[in-house]
Amino acid sequence: MVAALATACGGTAQSDGDAGKPAKGGTLRVALAAQPSSFNPVLGNSGSADFIVQYSIFDTLTEFNSETGEVDPRLAESWTFSDPTTFVMTLRAGAAFHDGSPVDAEAVVWFLNHARGPEGGGAQVDLAKVESAEATGELEVTVQLTEPFTGLPWVLSGRSGMVMSRAAYEKDPEGFAQHPVGAGPYRFVSYKKGAKIELERFEDYWNPDGIYPDAVEFTIFQEPTTILNAIKSGEQNLSFSVSPKDVAQLESDPSVNVTTGSSYLLDQIHMNRSKKPLNDPRVRRALSLALDRDVFVKAATFGLGEPGYQFFPEDSPAAAPSIAVDNAPDLDQARSLMAEAGYGDGVGLTMLTQTSEIEVRKAEVLQAQLAEIGVELDIRPTELTQAVAEMFQDQSADLFFAYGVSRADVGDTINATFGAEALYNLPHEEHPAVMEKLAEANATSDIAERNKHLQAAAEAIADESLLLPVAFNPFIAVTTSSVHGVRVDAVLKPRLDGIWIEN
Helix, strand or coil: CCCCEEEEECCEECCHHHHCCCCCCCEEEEEECCCCCCCCCCCCCCCHHHHHHHHHHCCECEEECCCCCCEEECCEEEEEEEECCEEEEEECCCCECCCCCECCHHHHHHHHHHHCCCCCCCHHHHCCCEEEEEEEECCEEEEEECCCCCCHHHHCCCHHHECCCHHHHHHCCCCCCCCCCCCCCEEEEEEECCCEEEEEECCCCCCHHHCCCCEEEEEECCCHHHHHHHHHHCCCCEECCCCHHHHHHHHCCCCEEEEEECCCEEEEEEECCCCCCCCCHHHHHHHHHHCCHHHHHHHHCCCCCEECCCCCCCCCCCCCCHHHHHCCCCHHHHHHHHHHCCCCCCEEEEEEECCCHHHHHHHHHHHHHHHHHCEEEEEEECCHHHHHHHHHHCCCCCEEEEEEECCCCHHHHHHHHHCCCCCCCCCCCCCHHHHHHHHHHHCCCCHHHHHHHHHHHHHHHHHCCCCEEEEECCEEEEEECCEECCCCCCCCCCCCCCCEECC
């Protein structure tokens, strides 16, 4: 997708070119709203808090490009599919781990086998189609797949491509998560649980030109609302944990810069399609037609988000152009479909949502809109773990309003959401129209052709109203006015490359 970017300082557009030439030096102090779940990349199970730290310590084989929706080289300098099930990577010469050991083919093969093995955590799922990995040269890795999977380069831009030092891991497997060793731009220094993570610039990093701060300190805030005060005071100079409701206020403050852009973070309604009335596609379609997504965006994201008519934003290569037109609000058609399905007199539904004030507020906007077609929505704020259990395990609720962010490989996201064994797929049944198009996408290495198949899968998802997308939330970063070079990351897993501190 093309990640639209806006940077404001004191309410006016600002170019980093006005600040002078990027220079090395200083300490970048990053405020986090949560601590990472693990420093071991294959065991982490959280989102932005994990990735912003892990990307600093561990370099990846590839990098997802938010502007193009494609992947760029990192530790892997180039790659190709020699046939539909054979993937060959050529690694970058001269890359090294923080302990001095080389990032060569043997190191990458060990990591891939480790990540897809019993100690691989969530990476096992990402690499499930990998049958074997072999060093076929000092800097060449050949991966055999069990079936065509041209989404692999995208997968290798995340956890499953964060190559770990074998020497450091085998020296202390249990302690590796507390003293991680990677090949990223910053070396791990110290960690005080629940408080602070300290890193220092790795002077032997293969690409030193874009790494400016001498050090990075991540401070974990137990109360996210205090982050803004810490930025304004200069105690912290960067945070990605900012609410849309605070952006207008921040943009009028000359002491800070605000960067906003589009993202894949989707507010969505999961539906229990295993029972009435949501097993009827007419009811699901009626719910979609009752939603005025433009009104929701204004109310819930303060106008910074974008309407979500399909599983991906409109500028994503996987988005089908026709879907937004077909899903414009139409209360008359929605009421007609409800009557046709036998619910002309209305129906009551329970909807779980998370307990935060903003999530309840969003749910109330949806409640008012669905009431227009006779749907009486019973909102039940529920702690996240319990809500997931009630919805997807006990299947006791009708709806679950939640947000989720797509993975870099949109095909992988489709499979994780609509595959027969996917947690979020109620009932756990195959959707042939979706999965056939996904298989076709995974069988071609031609990007334009792959995107056509992914668009067809998106159309199949929309045709059956398998999920109710509502709105895409914005990417937001706030810095002190001396910090420059922040890049929008569409999947909300930002890297610190290119960020520098003036003076």
